[in-house]
Amino acid sequence: MNEVLDFLLLREPNILYVVIGTILIGASAGLIGTFAFLKKSSLLGDAISHAALPGVCIGFLFAQEKDPVFLLLGSFISGWIATYLVEWITIHSKLKKDTAIAVILSFFFGIGIFLLTIIQGSGMAAQSGLNTFLVGKAAAIQTSDLLVFGGVALLIILFVVIYYQPLKILVFNRDYALSIGLPVKTMEFLLNSAIVMAIAVGIQAVGVILMAALLITPAAAARFWSYRLSKLLIIAAGIGGFSGWFGALVSYTAPNMPTGPWIVTVLSVFAMGSAFLAPKSGMISRIKMGRENANKILVENILKTIYLFCEKEANPLTRSILYTDILEQRFFTPNNFSKGLRWLDKKHMIILDKNSLKLTEQGYEESKRVVRLHRLWEVYLYEKMNLAADHIHPNAETMEHVLTPDLEKLLLKELDHPMSDPHQSKIPK
Amino acid sequence: MTVKNPSIAVEAHNITVAYDRQPVLWEVDFEMPAGKLIGIIGPNGSGKTTLVKTLMGVLTPDSGYVEIFNEPLHEVRSKIAYVPQRESVDWDFPASVYDVVMMGRFSAKKLFQRPSKQDKLVVRQSIEKVGLTPFIRRQIGQLSGGQQQRVFLARSLAQEADIYFMDEPFVGVDAATETAILTLMLTMKDQGKTLIIVHHDLQTVSEYFDEVLLLNTRVIDYGPVETVLTDANLKAAYGGQLNVLSKVGELMKQSEFPVREKEFKNRTVKK
Numbered sequence A: 001m002n003e004v005l006d007f008l009l010l011r012e013p014n015i016l017y018v019v020i021g022t023i024l025i026g027a028s029a030g031l032i033g034t035f036a037f038l039k040k041s042s043l044l045g046d047a048i049s050h051a052a053l054p055g056v057c058i059g060f061l062f063a064q065e066k067d068p069v070f071l072l073l074g075s076f077i078s079g080w081i082a083t084y085l086v087e088w089i090t091i092h093s094k095l096k097k098d099t100a101i102a103v104i105l106s107f108f109f110g111i112g113i114f115l116l117t118i119i120q121g122s123g124m125a126a127q128s129g130l131n132t133f134l135v136g137k138a139a140a141i142q143t144s145d146l147l148v149f150g151g152v153a154l155l156i157i158l159f160v161v162i163y164y165q166p167l168k169i170l171v172f173n174r175d176y177a178l179s180i181g182l183p184v185k186t187m188e189f190l191l192n193s194a195i196v197m198a199i200a201v202g203i204q205a206v207g208v209i210l211m212a213a214l215l216i217t218p219a220a221a222a223r224f225w226s227y228r229l230s231k232l233l234i235i236a237a238g239i240g241g242f243s244g245w246f247g248a249l250v251s252y253t254a255p256n257m258p259t260g261p262w263i264v265t266v267l268s269v270f271a272m273g274s275a276f277l278a279p280k281s282g283m284i285s286r287i288k289m290g291r292e293n294a295n296k297i298l299v300e301n302i303l304k305t306i307y308l309f310c311e312k313e314a315n316p317l318t319r320s321i322l323y324t325d326i327l328e329q330r331f332f333t334p335n336n337f338s339k340g341l342r343w344l345d346k347k348h349m350i351i352l353d354k355n356s357l358k359l360t361e362q363g364y365e366e367s368k369r370v371v372r373l374h375r376l377w378e379v380y381l382y383e384k385m386n387l388a389a390d391h392i393h394p395n396a397e398t399m400e401h402v403l404t405p406d407l408e409k410l411l412l413k414e415l416d417h418p419m420s421d422p423h424q425s426k427i428p429k
Numbered sequence B: 001m002t003v004k005n006p007s008i009a010v011e012a013h014n015i016t017v018a019y020d021r022q023p024v025l026w027e028v029d030f031e032m033p034a035g036k037l038i039g040i041i042g043p044n045g046s047g048k049t050t051l052v053k054t055l056m057g058v059l060t061p062d063s064g065y066v067e068i069f070n071e072p073l074h075e076v077r078s079k080i081a082y083v084p085q086r087e088s089v090d091w092d093f094p095a096s097v098y099d100v101v102m103m104g105r106f107s108a109k110k111l112f113q114r115p116s117k118q119d120k121l122v123v124r125q126s127i128e129k130v131g132l133t134p135f136i137r138r139q140i141g142q143l144s145g146g147q148q149q150r151v152f153l154a155r156s157l158a159q160e161a162d163i164y165f166m167d168e169p170f171v172g173v174d175a176a177t178e179t180a181i182l183t184l185m186l187t188m189k190d191q192g193k194t195l196i197i198v199h200h201d202l203q204t205v206s207e208y209f210d211e212v213l214l215l216n217t218r219v220i221d222y223g224p225v226e227t228v229l230t231d232a233n234l235k236a237a238y239g240g241q242l243n244v245l246s247k248v249g250e251l252m253k254q255s256e257f258p259v260r261e262k263e264f265k266n267r268t269v270k271k
């Protein structure tokens, strides 16, 4: 528990470095990953991540120690070779892109594991930490490494900020970018390099196996919250940064725990949470909206039925109506009926008695409104859409729940304030 | 031919374009005058989109060259606007109508500048001209087909160019909108703009265009509508008369034959 507090309060200077570093790494991956996501090259990101492993091993063999610059260079170069090979295979063979990606991914990863086994068997003193590149170990990053990794991450973030406009145009509509004379080839090279770079840096924290998740999931989660690219980028960077920080926390408090799986778990929570909670597009708000609509339809139908009894009364508010009469007029399931009545009672639209009810003033007005809309719409269908009088009822049944006051005004104007509907029922004022 | 005609908007000089060694445009050669409404027509797969992309420098021809206002393409890019074919775009992209039209205000030279007051004004006016103001904040994927088509029209207007290349701007548009777009085009023509429009509805060709280019891999004919739309020409374009050319094309693809011999590839632009 103490460690958690140490970490949260940044009690040691080393913690501060780790926190800043991992947040930068996560944020840069989320940011540049958004472009990979929009380019629909998520799979390629996975291949590049796996392909970074042999680069890491060769970088290590070259430097004979865990030198951050060599490791980074190694993974960057082998990531690029993988990217290039995928392109080459797709163009020069009959293989589809996803097949090419799968081939490259397993080929490079296989070589990586092979090299890793050799290094571990060689008994080199500094080799101990290399395993962490498989599943990540955020807290194992040294302060000096963090300067390199954090610096590169910062560079990537700057790249996206500065090149925001041209990147947006390029990813949205490449032909258009060419037609206005953008240096498309150069920009694609820079963008791909930034993606490979973000991966090379990110595998320190997440490991090669799960790196693609840090790249793509933030964007996928952010997509639920906004359809503006600028906001999407900010949200994705935030999610990436937070999961980076969280990974460091886990790694610090439980040093034996691999970081990658934890980061990916946090990311998945974000993605699932977004899918459920996001306004409008989220599942929960959709379910809620569906419920609200169903309730609206139910109570308005009950009110409408009640109105039929009060319609001819001189003093409608004194008329008490039996439940059985209502149910005889229109079918409601017992469950729905009592639910609807309870709701109307709570809103003071009706006053409940033992087995009968009375409308209140506002209940009466509301019931009049629903019936008015229903009958107005019937007139509209009959007059403007030339439907037969016996065909219009079902359609008006739905529309009465949908029409807004604005539309009501428009209808009244267009129909020139009709007195009665096609069935000769009076349209209430 | 030392003095060039200033009223030539687009010159295509012996253009050949191949995908994967199979030529889809073959020795296409024409000069289009400025200030006209010009149609490019031809059956599906006849290379209309390919031609337009080549004219704008999106594709590089395997041989031949393009000149716009008697200058090589890269000198005059700011004078060119482009309306792509609707299917060629990712409609899920996180951008609103306003965002897309604003892209029309960025050129390669002023990419890093923030949009000025003038830019914003032009964008709003362009959106209004195509009647999309009620949808200005809407994500582009949530528009109808006809509305999506008009987003690109608005973007091209925002480019304030001299030549407009439009790839099937009337596809999926209702009759009222088609008339509105046509009126807009005629206004643009009156302002001296050149409009080059890929079109597939033969019925309306004579009504809309001053000149037409009838295309099917090669240029079948080019000129005023009356002289081009003859039965013989249409038969040549639409009647599957392409056997020799398409067979030669297949052959070149199979035998990995180069489209052009090397020494003809890099002919200099200026004679």
Ligand SMILES: Nc1ncnc2c1ncn2[C@@H]1O[C@H](COP(=O)(O)OP(=O)(O)OP(=O)(O)O)[C@@H](O)[C@H]1O
Pocket (backbone or CB within 6 Å): B019, B020, B024, B042, B043, B044, B045, B046, B047, B048, B049, B050, B051, B085
């Ligand atoms: N990227 C590509 N790679 C390979 N072949 C292509 C490519 N793009 C187009 N083609 C081929 O080139 C030919 C011409 O295509 P193009 O898109 O120019 O036709 P189009 O006249 O615009 O057709 P449409 O009326 O359907 O839009 C077609 O046969 C098409 O299959």
Ligand SMILES: [Mg+2]
Pocket (backbone or CB within 6 Å): B048, B049, B050, B085, B167
């Ligand atoms: Mg086309």
